[in-house]
Amino acid sequence: MTKKQIWDYSPAPESTDHIQLKDQYDLFINGKFIPAVDGKYFDTINPSNEKKIAEVAESGKADIEKAVASARKAYEKTWSKMHPKERGKYIFRIARLLQERAREFSVIETMDGGKPIRESRDVDVPLAAAHFFYHAGWADKLEYAFPGRVAEPLGVVGQIIPWNFPLLMAAWKLAPALATGNTIVLKPAETTPLTAMKLAEIIQEADLPPGVVNIVNGAGETGKFLVNHGDINKIAFTGSTDVGKYIMKSVAGSGKKYTLELGGKAANIIFEDAPIDQAVEGIINAIFFNQGHVCCAGSRLYVQEGVAGEVITKLQKRMESLIVGDPLDKNTDIGAINSKMQLDKIKTYVKLGKEEGGTIYQTACSLPKKGYWFVPTIFTDVSQSNRIIQEEIFGPVLAIQTFRTVDEVITKANNSPYGLSGGVWTDKGSKIFKVTQDIRAGVIWANTFNKFDPSSPFGGYKESGVGSEGGIEGLSGYVNLV
Amino acid sequence: METINIQKTKAIDQVNTRERVSRLFSRSIKNESKMQALYLALSMIDLTTLEGKDSDGKVKQLCYKASHLHYKHPGLPHVAAICVYPTMVPIAKKELEGTGINVASVATAFPSGMADINAKLDEVKSVVDAGADEVDMVISRGRFLSGDYNYVSDEISQVKDACGKAHLKVILETGELVTLDNVQLASDIAMEAGADFIKTSTGKVSPSATPPVVLTMLEAIRDFQIKTGKKIGMKPAGGIGTAKQAIQYLVMIKETLGDEWLSPNLFRFGASSLANDLLMQIMKQSTGQYQSKDYFSID
Numbered sequence: 001m002t003k004k005q006i007w008d009y010s011p012a013p014e015s016t017d018h019i020q021l022k023d024q025y026d027l028f029i030n031g032k033f034i035p036a037v038d039g040k041y042f043d044t045i046n047p048s049n050e051k052k053i054a055e056v057a058e059s060g061k062a063d064i065e066k067a068v069a070s071a072r073k074a075y076e077k078t079w080s081k082m083h084p085k086e087r088g089k090y091i092f093r094i095a096r097l098l099q100e101r102a103r104e105f106s107v108i109e110t111m112d113g114g115k116p117i118r119e120s121r122d123v124d125v126p127l128a129a130a131h132f133f134y135h136a137g138w139a140d141k142l143e144y145a146f147p148g149r150v151a152e153p154l155g156v157v158g159q160i161i162p163w164n165f166p167l168l169m170a171a172w173k174l175a176p177a178l179a180t181g182n183t184i185v186l187k188p189a190e191t192t193p194l195t196a197m198k199l200a201e202i203i204q205e206a207d208l209p210p211g212v213v214n215i216v217n218g219a220g221e222t223g224k225f226l227v228n229h230g231d232i233n234k235i236a237f238t239g240s241t242d243v244g245k246y247i248m249k250s251v252a253g254s255g256k257k258y259t260l261e262l263g264g265k266a267a268n269i270i271f272e273d274a275p276i277d278q279a280v281e282g283i284i285n286a287i288f289f290n291q292g293h294v295c296c297a298g299s300r301l302y303v304q305e306g307v308a309g310e311v312i313t314k315l316q317k318r319m320e321s322l323i324v325g326d327p328l329d330k331n332t333d334i335g336a337i338n339s340k341m342q343l344d345k346i347k348t349y350v351k352l353g354k355e356e357g358g359t360i361y362q363t364a365c366s367l368p369k370k371g372y373w374f375v376p377t378i379f380t381d382v383s384q385s386n387r388i389i390q391e392e393i394f395g396p397v398l399a400i401q402t403f404r405t406v407d408e409v410i411t412k413a414n415n416s417p418y419g420l421s422g423g424v425w426t427d428k429g430s431k432i433f434k435v436t437q438d439i440r441a442g443v444i445w446a447n448t449f450n451k452f453d454p455s456s457p458f459g460g461y462k463e464s465g466v467g468s469e470g471g472i473e474g475l476s477g478y479v480n481l482v
Numbered sequence: 483m484e485t486i487n488i489q490k491t492k493a494i495d496q497v498n499t500r501e502r503v504s505r506l507f508s509r510s511i512k513n514e515s516k517m518q519a520l521y522l523a524l525s526m527i528d529l530t531t532l533e534g535k536d537s538d539g540k541v542k543q544l545c546y547k548a549s550h551l552h553y554k555h556p557g558l559p560h561v562a563a564i565c566v567y568p569t570m571v572p573i574a575k576k577e578l579e580g581t582g583i584n585v586a587s588v589a590t591a592f593p594s595g596m597a598d599i600n601a602k603l604d605e606v607k608s609v610v611d612a613g614a615d616e617v618d619m620v621i622s623r624g625r626f627l628s629g630d631y632n633y634v635s636d637e638i639s640q641v642k643d644a645c646g647k648a649h650l651k652v653i654l655e656t657g658e659l660v661t662l663d664n665v666q667l668a669s670d671i672a673m674e675a676g677a678d679f680i681k682t683s684t685g686k687v688s689p690s691a692t693p694p695v696v697l698t699m700l701e702a703i704r705d706f707q708i709k710t711g712k713k714i715g716m717k718p719a720g721g722i723g724t725a726k727q728a729i730q731y732l733v734m735i736k737e738t739l740g741d742e743w744l745s746p747n748l749f750r751f752g753a754s755s756l757a758n759d760l761l762m763q764i765m766k767q768s769t770g771q772y773q774s775k776d777y778f779s780i781d
Binding site: 008009273 | 492493494495497498499501502508509510511512513514515516518519522701708732736737741744
């Protein structure tokens with residue numbers, strides 16, 4: 001090296017030649033892959049280059065009928081009758097098969113959804129396997145989860161999952177339902193159906209009795225058929241608050257149970273005595289993890305006035321080192337926005353933020369020409385009255401406010417229709433207890449953010465949802481206690 | 483002497499520091515970028531021998547190695563400096579004449595620092611008179627841990643004055659400071675008192691340079707630059723023996739301090755065995771095959 005040059009990272013793409021993808025995926029009903037009754041297919045594309053990856057059968061009403069009937073039959077004939085220990089063995093088998101094929105799953109997750117391979121490899125896939133392992137262990141120990149009670153399965157469960165963590169959300173939903181003896185009709189999101197279809201292959205390979213897990217694909221209409229089907233005992237949904245409200249109305253008076261995991265607008269609070277450099281890293285993790293497509297993202301930042309200047313300066317500097325680009329590159333920090341629709345929504349909110357008088361800062365990174373991308377963005381000079389503070393953007397956009405006292409920030413943090421998560425950064429233990437007790441949110445992280453474990457329940461207050469997932473609380477959503 | 487305001491600046495969270503380190507270290511450095519990093523790391527080495535059994539002959543051999551790293555691969559950079567005990571400065575200076583390689587000497591009762599201040603200053607003056615371009619001093623850790631920060635600070639200032647034109651590297655011996663809060667405070671004291679470089683360890687205490695400690699010191703350097711505009715150098719020392727570790731540290735510097743610090747003027751590795759592993763990797767990158775260690779000289 002004779003001349004002075006800047007040292008940059010060469011591309012380090014994860015190889016894709018080891019994955020197996022078909023051009024066409026059918027519905028997974030009664031243990032078999034079958035085409036939709038009316039023969040319709042829709043495309044699933046790679047949001048980082050807009051190329052079609054595969055086409056997937058779209059379920060209509062007749063397909064939902066078939067899927068529910070197959071789930072009902074499997075429930076009555078085999079799954080609810082099976083010894084719990086045997087059920088557990090099947091779930092363990094799914095977990096192990098998923099681990100064995102972790103690399104393939106992470107690549108497909110990244111291609112279909114746009115998230116960086118670093119996250120699908122280190123977070124999505126291992127956590128999904130962990131959920132199956134954890135719940136496999138519960139299958140024959142439910143009497144210890146609910147001492148003195150008998151935990152009976154509900155029956156057929158309809159599950160609708162979002163596009164931000166496609167495989168992980170499938171695991172969150174399937175694992176506890178299977179462990180408690182329910183059978184399932186699962187509908188993945190229409191933009192990210194592929195890892196669920198690969199999971200169907202694993203379920204087949206694990207030799208799960210036909211009909212215990214059925215997977216149907218499609219958008220809102222398909223979801224409606226499932227929600228309104230008469231022979232469903234419970235709807236478990238993760239997604240937007242609007243759809244959650246629709247589901248609540250639809251199932252009212254039907255006797256169907258429901259758990260809803262909806263939107264969020266988490267307050268991430270930095271006190272003056274916080275470990276500043278680590279808190280800055282926590283802010284990055286809270287809002288830019290998975291392009292901000294995270295219901296528990298720390299999208300409202302509250303910084304105590306004494307350190308606001310330092311925190312914002314350091315945050316901007318740190319943002320400049322984020323690598324935005326090819327999601328399959330192992331060095332990528334921020335991948336592609338999941339869909340054009342979501343990108344448009346983010347753009348609308350950013351425009352609104354500017355119109356409302358916020359000061360915008362965006363990093364200098366260059367974005368690929370093809371695909372859906374958005375630059376990491378922060379807003380300062382905003383207030384509780386701004387819509388970008390009140391509403392969920394679900395993208396890499398952070399809104400920052402300052403505060404002076406503990407009481408003030410607790411009030412502001414609670415001043416939201418949501419209550420899913422939150423974060424507190426301080427070196428003082430007593431402050432952590434005070435603030436976490438007073439904030440009405442399901443999960444509050446202290447000196448960290450976005451940490452998940454299958455044994456830890458996750459769920460929200462207010463418009464963030466009903467019921468919890470994970471841990472014993474999550475199991476209780478899938479049983480009748482008698 | 484100007485008064486220095488010594489106080490704990492901010493808290494450091496160890497768990498998150500480790501997490502940040504593991505994220506930085508998971509960067510994947512390949513192809514062209516890897517080759518460039520290997521060359522860069524070579525040029526940042528302070529090739530070191532600090533043993534009681536060092537002799538003129540040993541130092542001569544090391545000096546030859548410093549400027550002739552591997553004859554089979556022309557165009558390699560030379561290391562940044564040779565780091566020796568005070569008595570070896572004259573011989574090293576003579577051997578390295580005209581090579582552009584600096585002579586660094588440890589001083590101030592290295593490695594313990596347990597000596598009277600005047601003895602320390604005399605030692606510093608003598609190595610500078612003997613031609614040392616760089617002085618690696620140790621701080622008084624006992625005084626630091628008993629809270630006598632002013633003593634530590636004054637001592638560094640006096641050594642800095644005694645250095646004259648020579649560059650001063652201040653060794654914190656972080657293995658004895660134990661906590662990251664202490665590491666940060668000691669870094670601040672050293673920079674305020676005039677250090678040109680701050681350095682983790684003597685190599686005589688375990689643990690020596692650990693990644694969380696290096697990250698904490700880099701962040702202290704960044705904050706000091708924000709506050710004063712001055713650019714302070716960094717030298718992790720001890721325990722860095724592989725090319726992989728060296729590249730991980732380069733990633734850490736790049737993403738914490740920026741490209742400007744990716745230069746021997748502001749970053750050094752204190753190491754003895756690192757050079758050969760870098761050479762082995764350079765040969766691997768250019769030929770596609772690993773060679774036996776026997777093909778790399780061990781001076």
